Amino acid sequence: MSGLEARPAEPTRPTVTRLPDAVIPVDATTALTAFVVADAPALVAAVTDPEIRRWLPLPRPYPVELAEHWVTEGTESTRVSGTGLVRCIRVDGALAGCIDVKRVDWRARTAEVGYWLAPGFRGRGLASAAVRTLSSWLLDVHSFERVELRVATGNTASARVASRAGFVHEGVARNAGFTDDGRVDLAVWSRIAGPERT
Numbered sequence: 307m308s309g310l311e312a313r314p315a316e317p318t319r320p321t322v323t324r325l326p327d328a329v330i331p332v333d334a335t336t337a338l339t340a341f342v343v344a345d346a347p348a349l350v351a352a353v354t355d356p357e358i359r360r361w362l363p364l365p366r367p368y369p370v371e372l373a374e375h376w377v378t379e380g381t382e383s384t385r386v387s388g389t390g391l392v393r394c395i396r397v398d399g400a401l402a403g404c405i406d407v408k409r410v411d412w413r414a415r416t417a418e419v420g421y422w423l424a425p426g427f428r429g430r431g432l433a434s435a436a437v438r439t440l441s442s443w444l445l446d447v448h449s450f451e452r453v454e455l456r457v458a459t460g461n462t463a464s465a466r467v468a469s470r471a472g473f474v475h476e477g478v479a480r481n482a483g484f485t486d487d488g489r490v491d492l493a494v495w496s497r498i499a500g501p502e503r504t
């Protein structure tokens with residue numbers, strides 16, 4: 307016995323593929339970052355905005371305790387599970403909005419992106435820049451093949467964002483979504499990897 311014989315292999319744990327907790331720069335003043343607990347009051351103020359309520363079925367009421375839990379444990383458990391990534395759209399350090407990667411399929415290398423902006427940060431192309439940046443990060447840095455947006459057919463501002471961010475309109479998924487007012491059709495937009503990439 308030399309003492310150098312190979313030991314039996316230790317059982318390996320299955321590894322979860324996940325996106326990193328990255329800070330993703332958009333421009334000199336804007337970055338996509340993790341949320342922090344101090345964002346909770348601004349988050350509560352933003353999600354009571356009627357335009358956000360109109361299109362996104364968020365919990366009602368939305369107490370600050372729920373926001374505090376979501377910005378800490380909720381967002382991180384999404385990331386750790388490998389199913390998505392939630393980022394705060396931060397302008398000069400302030401919460402301007404939220405953008406997230408969801409429905410990640412690591413085998414197909416596809417994902418969907420969703421977003422909203424607090425009212426005071428709209429009207430200056432910020433959502434388009436954030437969506438373009440995050441989708442490019444997925445396609446270029448993480449080798450995704452397809453990034454999708456699904457936008458309620460009546461949501462004109464969000465359709466403009468999709469177009470300005472370089473997404474191609476593919477069609478309408480009928481009765482595919484819901485808002486607080488009921489069922490909606492969802493327009494499907496995509497950016498893809500490769501030569502057809504926009």
Ligand SMILES: CC(C)(COP(=O)(O)OP(=O)(O)OC[C@H]1O[C@@H](n2cnc3c(N)ncnc32)[C@H](O)[C@@H]1OP(=O)(O)O)[C@@H](O)C(=O)NCCC(=O)NCCS
Nearest residue numbers: 357358361421422423428429430431432433462463464466
């Ligand atoms: C969608 C949203 C993120 C757009 O934010 P934004 O960066 O401020 O977008 P802009 O204000 O630059 O508007 C984009 C375009 O929509 C138009 N627009 C804005 N509000 C509009 C409205 N209420 N009705 C029609 N068009 C509108 C703008 O004129 C602009 O058009 P342009 O590109 O021709 O100039 C923001 O309105 C929002 O948070 N809405 C509520 C949540 C939501 O709908 N999220 C998306 C779910 S898919």
